[in-house]
Amino acid sequence: MNTEAVVDIRDLTVTFTGGRGAVNAVNGVNLQVKRGEVVALLGESGSGKSVTLRSLLRLHPEKRTRISGGLTVLGQDVMALKGAALTGFRGKTVSMIFQEPLLALDPVYAVGQQISEAIRKHEPKVSREDAEKRALEALKRVRIPSPERRLKAFPHEMSGGMRQRAMIALALACNPQVLLADEPTTALDATVQIQILLLLRELQRELGLSVILVTHDIGVAVEVADRIAVMYAGRIVETGPVRDVIRNPSHPYTRGLLAFRAHGAMKGARLDAIPGAPPDLAKLPPGCAFAPRCKQADEGCGSTQPEPVQLGLEHWARCLKLAQAAE
Ligand SMILES: Nc1ncnc2c1ncn2[C@@H]1O[C@H](COP(=O)(O)OP(=O)(O)OP(=O)(O)O)[C@@H](O)[C@H]1O
Ligand SMILES: [Mg+2]
Incomplete structure (x- = not known):
């Protein structure tokens, strides 16, 4: 384990069973958060952001959820916590704030x-x-x-x-040492939103908190976070220090998000404005889940799962085209 990581999520997979078949909400998420670091988790509705955060507090209905992978916070195995240890962990080690x-x-x-x-x-x-x-x-x-x-x-x-x-x-x-903030400002009007974000950033610095901030707004991520992780269909498709991701967005989905922002449509707008719809999580394609909406995609993209391609020290993206370009 990376000893620097306060939060260490390894190959997290979360499947909800029951109802109409299995929903593959999170599909192999890897995410590490260092002490005092703010990571923004970005992605459109249904991409698995809240499910990832809720996994860290074990808030899923146990009988209907299959979880695999590793969840470690400050060296504690989250999946092994029971009874009083779990109650103590929630709030004292990891705390969560919600949109509403x-x-x-x-x-x-x-x-x-x-x-x-x-x-x-x-x-x-x-x-x-x-x-x-x-x-x-x-x-x-x-x-x-x-x-x-x-x-x-x-x-x-x-x-x-x-x-x-x-x-x-x-x-x-x-x-707590870790704060999970699930769209903590989307329900507020713009000026109040800024005040709350500034407050969060100040408290985070003052208390040395490690934070995962879920947001729909790439502008918020840029203002507040050290690192960005972009989620699509339960996977992190690109992650890196804010500056790297903004200067060199490499996954076509990230580029779509940024282009949309550059056109002045951002500031509180939803990410859903990229043409096309996200995939059905009960029937994920074997290849890249973004392929049906991607202008660059070819046949290979629909059938092959892209491996992460390293673009900088801590910057990587999952796209077959990047892998081919690097060959
Ligand atoms: N307890 C549950 N049982 C079944 N499906 C669930 C459950 N919780 C979440 N899901 C499904 O998992 C998928 C991912 O949901 P999640 O709430 O993580 O999305 P999100 O990225 O947080 O979206 P939003 O931006 O709208 O909050 C969705 O399709 C959702 O319907
Ligand atoms: Mg959510």
Whole structure:
């Protein structure tokens, strides 16, 4: 194992069974996140971004999910965690924030109470009074105005941006080392979005967090991340330091995303604007899943699974045309 990697995902495959056949949501994802690094996971709807993040917290319905591959966080084998160890891991080692804070915050409890209870759940020895003090600190940390008053506020009494700040406070209350952020700003309007992203970046630096940030917006990825991983049909098709991927986008799908942005259509636009539709995850083609939408594809692309081609120190892409060009 790369000792530098805080999060180490090796050949992760996630298949949902039951219903109408097997859905191959994630198909051999490799992703490492170093200490203090922000990796943006980019890709259109249904590409497997959330499933990848949820795997790290073991949030899938166990009976209907087949998972294989390796999931390691700070040297711990995530798949082997059980009972109290798994509960402790969620929130204390790895925490997650979601697009819609109302799903994570409980509507019937005041925000301060939710934070102090989360602290006491993970650290039962902490007194109620100390947990309340820490909840106040947590609200201050996310720069909520009048934090003393907000401790007693209910989620519905807060604006969208404020709720998102409260959710970040809750996610960070137990001092996790890894933060998974699943489109944390898409539900917010543009100015609030920027404020929340800046806050996340500041906290990430201050606390040395390793972050995986899921986003539809390549502009957000460029602003916030150190590294980009582009997902398509449950695979990472290109990954590299932000600068390399922007200067030398090498997978046709990544180039499509960037061309779309260059035409001024970006800024909050969805990635789905590349012509064509993503493949049916129950019937993936034997070759490259992007081939049916790719202008460069030929017959070989539909039948051969492309291996990763190295383009720079940490930059690689999976495309048969790149492999052929390199030969
Ligand atoms: N519990 C589940 N059971 C069955 N299928 C699932 C389950 N969870 C996710 N899927 C399917 O897995 C695929 C990938 O879903 P995922 O939520 O990871 O997409 P995503 O990249 O996060 O998309 P979005 O940008 O819309 O959030 C989708 O086809 C989805 O319907
Ligand atoms: Mg998602």
